[in-house]
Amino acid sequence: MAQQKLSMPTWSSRTVFLLAAIGSAVGLGNLWKFPYVAGENGGGAFVLVYLACILLIGVPVLIAELTLGRSARANPIQAMHQHTQQDRANKLWVGLGVNGMLAGILILSFYSVITGWSLAYFFDSLQGDFLQIPPAQAEQHFAALLASPWQLLFWHTLVMIITTSIVARGLRSGIEKAINIMLPGLLLILMVLLIYAVGTGAFAESFAFLFTPDFSKLSWQGVLVAMGHAFFTLSIGMAAMMVYGAYLDQRTSIVKASLVIAVADTLIALLAGLVIFSIVFANQLPPSSGPGLLFQTLPMAFGQMWGGWFFGTLFFALVFFAALSSAISLLEPTLSWLEHNRGIGRMKGALGLGGLVWLIGIGTVLSFNQWSELTLIGDKTVFALLDFLTANILLPAGGLLICLYLAWVMARPRRQAELRLEGIWQTLLLWDLRWVAPLAILWVFVSNLFSASSTALWAFLSVLVLYGFFVAYQTRSREEA
Ligand code: PFF
Numbered sequence: 001m002a003q004q005k006l007s008m009p010t011w012s013s014r015t016v017f018l019l020a021a022i023g024s025a026v027g028l029g030n031l032w033k034f035p036y037v038a039g040e041n042g043g044g045a046f047v048l049v050y051l052a053c054i055l056l057i058g059v060p061v062l063i064a065e066l067t068l069g070r071s072a073r074a075n076p077i078q079a080m081h082q083h084t085q086q087d088r089a090n091k092l093w094v095g096l097g098v099n100g101m102l103a104g105i106l107i108l109s110f111y112s113v114i115t116g117w118s119l120a121y122f123f124d125s126l127q128g129d130f131l132q133i134p135p136a137q138a139e140q141h142f143a144a145l146l147a148s149p150w151q152l153l154f155w156h157t158l159v160m161i162i163t164t165s166i167v168a169r170g171l172r173s174g175i176e177k178a179i180n181i182m183l184p185g186l187l188l189i190l191m192v193l194l195i196y197a198v199g200t201g202a203f204a205e206s207f208a209f210l211f212t213p214d215f216s217k218l219s220w221q222g223v224l225v226a227m228g229h230a231f232f233t234l235s236i237g238m239a240a241m242m243v244y245g246a247y248l249d250q251r252t253s254i255v256k257a258s259l260v261i262a263v264a265d266t267l268i269a270l271l272a273g274l275v276i277f278s279i280v281f282a283n284q285l286p287p288s289s290g291p292g293l294l295f296q297t298l299p300m301a302f303g304q305m306w307g308g309w310f311f312g313t314l315f316f317a318l319v320f321f322a323a324l325s326s327a328i329s330l331l332e333p334t335l336s337w338l339e340h341n342r343g344i345g346r347m348k349g350a351l352g353l354g355g356l357v358w359l360i361g362i363g364t365v366l367s368f369n370q371w372s373e374l375t376l377i378g379d380k381t382v383f384a385l386l387d388f389l390t391a392n393i394l395l396p397a398g399g400l401l402i403c404l405y406l407a408w409v410m411a412r413p414r415r416q417a418e419l420r421l422e423g424i425w426q427t428l429l430l431w432d433l434r435w436v437a438p439l440a441i442l443w444v445f446v447s448n449l450f451s452a453s454s455t456a457l458w459a460f461l462s463v464l465v466l467y468g469f470f471v472a473y474q475t476r477s478r479e480e481a
Pocket of ligand 1: 233234236240326327
């Protein structure tokens with residue numbers, strides 16, 4: 001274990017840690033999902049509920065997750081082993097690490113396919129494919145991409161090659177270097193697009209849409225979506241932040257860092273929303289066009305506008321950068337475990353893991369065409385099932401376990417040493433992690449289970465069985481060692 005601590009790398013500076021964590025948080029969730037779910041759920045009222053979820057559940061769970069990572073300075077599975085030993089807790093808590101790693105692999109398998117769409121759109125836009133594109137043709141363009149397994153496979157493969165080659169180089173020469181280029185690039189592009197959005201003349205309308213709450217348009221389902229999205233967007237519940245926390249030096253304040261990450265993530269989601277809706281409204285297009293908002297409505301809007309070629313291309317570069325900096329954080333927890341616990345070299349581990357994720361991703365690729373009729377459990381395609389399983393089951397389960405462990409199981413002095421909070425702030429955080437966050441998460445979890453009935457139940461039970469096996473295997477191999 002001492003050796004494990006020595007071999008754990010650290011971020012070269014606090015700033016680069018913050019950039020990497022923000023890079024993980026800001027992704028397709030901010031640029032693709034947030035605007036369309038806000039659009040579908042009535043705009044302002046949804047945004048308000050979403051902000052409350054970030055503050056009451058997102059930030060506390062993020063603090064808890066970074067704390068569990070840093071205090072053990074180890075990958076998720078190893079970290080939970082250490083915690084359970086030191087707190088004399090049940091070994092089943094290791095399932096928390098397993099859950100996170102499993103979620104990361106499954107999320108990346110479809111995240112990479114959608115990142116591939118943004119890369120394809122970047123090149124299409126660069127070629128001028130969207131200039132003056134009429135509505136029917138924009139729809140057709142997207143449908144043609146989805147209908148072609150070979151095209152999807154090509155982009156998915158390219159994204160996985162890029163992601164794997166970044167993480168294979170390790171923390172400092174891989175992840176940090178990539179982050180140092182992508183994050184400033186992302187912020188710069190967003191600023192340029194913001195100025196452009198103000199120039200469209202529809203900025204005020206877009207602002208009103210996102211910030212004027214109309215609660216009659218918000219359903220309970222919308223509240224559940226807001227809560228689920230708060231998890232996804234902050235990258236919590238799946239051990240990515242835990243492993244990023246494990247590389248963090250002891251001096252950085254976890255509470256302050258979590259606030260910075262959450263504020264940056266939220267600001268970027270809102271700014272991206274303002275940009276997207278300004279462009280949509282300037283072209284009299286509907287804000288609630290669902291998942292097609294980014295890949296159908298926007299290209300059409302850019303195609304009609306002054307400077308659309310340039311700004312459209314820039315926009316898809318932004319989406320790609322944001323998605324890639326999230327993708328690398330999805331691979332890191334398992335890679336770190338393979339390296340430190342299984343003794344598999346980083347390059348070899350990255351290749352194997354990247355290959356596995358690539359293979360699983362083929363299921364998502366085919367679910368848009370060849371396998372679009374194939375429904376595995378209930379009426380879900382492979383992609384829909386993976387999305388459902390991760391966003392509605394694995395991430396909330398991970399988040400729930402994380403806050404329960406930190407607030408109820410971790411020994412007080414060990415917790416204090418990491419949190420360094422005093423007085424009312426400490427009481428508030430603990431109260432939130434003990435009651436507010438777990439109950440809210442449980443509510444989402446149970447509601448989702450019921451709404452999806454047998455699908456969710458089966459998925460949930462299979463995951464439980466998987467846990468059982470993995471934890472038993474882990475415990476046995478440690479005892480043998
Ligand atoms: N936070 C990312 C987004 O909003 O797109 C998605 C994500 C990345 C989720 C990394 C979980 C994660 F570990």
